[in-house]
Amino acid sequence: MIASSIPAFEHERSTLLFSAEQLAQFGAQWTAKEISQQPKMWRQVSDEHRNKAGMSTWLSTILAKPQLRIILTGAGTSAYIGDALAAHLQQHLPLVTQRVEAISTTDLVSHPALYLSPKIPTLLISYGRSGNSPESMAAVALVEQLVDDCYHLAITCNGQGQLAQYCTDKPHCYLYKLPDETHDVSFAMTSSFTCMYLATLLIFSPNTEALNQICVMAETILSSHLAEIRAQAELACQRIVFLGGGPLKAIAQEAALKYLELTAGQIVSAFESPLGFRHGPKSLVDFNTQVLVMVSSGAYSRQYDVDLIKELKRDNKALSILTLSESQLLNTNVLEEVWLGLPFILWCQVLAIYKAIQLGVSPDNPCPTGQVNRVVQGVNLYPLNQG
Structure with missing residues (x-):
């Protein structure tokens, strides 16, 4: 087990297992709050939508x-x-x-x-x-x-x-x-x-039952899986790949961007679909690479995810092969992937903030020199001459 550079802290009022004082020290107060508030916000958005x-x-x-x-x-x-x-x-x-x-x-x-x-x-x-x-x-x-x-x-x-x-x-x-x-x-x-x-x-396409289930999944992540995610973040990776099929491919893309942003580019991140990964991108996997596969809930689509996971394990080249599935969080396989994307990205956000803290990067302001900004700057806009 690699020694953690993230101090352990558990308290009923902690956020992502950290005290307010620790989060202030890390420059992670807002990011931690905004990640953790999501199940509550999802319910509030749903309530306000009725009006x-x-x-x-x-x-x-x-x-x-x-x-x-x-x-x-x-x-x-x-x-x-x-x-x-x-x-x-x-x-x-x-x-x-x-x-x-x-x-x-x-x-x-x-x-x-x-x-x-x-x-x-x-x-x-x-x-x-x-x-x-x-x-x-x-x-x-x-x-x-x-x-x-x-x-x-x-x-x-x-x-x-x-x-x-x-x-x-x-x-x-x-x-x-x-x-x-x-x-x-x-x-x-x-x-x-x-x-x-x-x-x-x-x-x-409102679905009250799906909304209730993804809120439970998110709350389960925040109450029962933080130590597991932190252990994943503590692995000394130099690259990470997020894989997902169908709607989860875009969730994998967002996860890769979140990881890149919060670690200030110190860890190279990539994304693909499980089937697309074999068509070239798989060549980036080495002993310093973590791979996280977001597993489809549908039985047909899930076969392709499982095949790739087995292949990666046979290759025995990746630093770690992580899986994220509905059955891990809810013990079911009934939700459409568009709904699964919400708790899955929350998991990946937590993974990214833990990695940033381990690297000594402020998640709230990972690029203080201003090469990238919270609201994009430096864009020149030009009039379109239809003639």
Whole structure:
């Protein structure tokens, strides 16, 4: 067992097994709070969603359009919400002629002509923790400029942000404001990511039983698995790979980004699907590499995950092979992967904060020199000349 550089601390008022004093010392107060509050926030988002009756009325008219196109957009972590949910939402649209696509604001802004169609009615669903990222408003403006029949649904944690202000009191826009507590103060998006993700599920495919189960799973992680996750973080890895299939591929991508951000790039992180991993990326596995496989709940899809896990064990090259499954947390295999993504990413967030603390990196501000920032800076926006 490798000696831990993280001091042990257990107390009924601790957060992620640390006291308030320890978290202040590590520069981890906000990140720890925002990770830990997620089950509570998920329930609050669900409760507040019941009071948004006006949104259903507003959305029903748009969803009656036979050729409707829905674009899920954001940048970085916010973009991965759309990547995880697009295929699932497609199955819940009222008309087979409608479609859902995930296109990041960074792609929409740099290449609008490739992605926007003037004659197709379009609902742009924009995700933004602050709503102040430069690409967020640029994407909205480009859709307004290039699409004849457009609508905007802003899902944001900041009612004072530019995105929220734009979507207030305009008949073709709707502001879906999340609780103030989800507007993460820390550098990395944690509860803001999962709550914007959950809001989308509540809008298009609500499932009360699934919500209750994922809250229980998250609470189980925070009450019974922290020591296990901390032990995983204490392994002296130089690389880590997150693998997931279907919607869990985007969750794996977000997990890799969270790990990279919170460790200030000291640990190289990657992601793929279990099937895609063999097609080249598997070559990065060596004795300094951790692999974490997010196991699908569906029996058919799970076969491919299990095959790869067995193969990695036979190879005997990885530092460790970790698995994360519904059965570990709930002793069932019934939830759709879009719901499993929420407790699974919480597990990965905890893993990342423990690693950051072990490395001596402040999770709240892992890049104090400013090469990367909480709200992206340094983006020049250019007018689109349609001529």
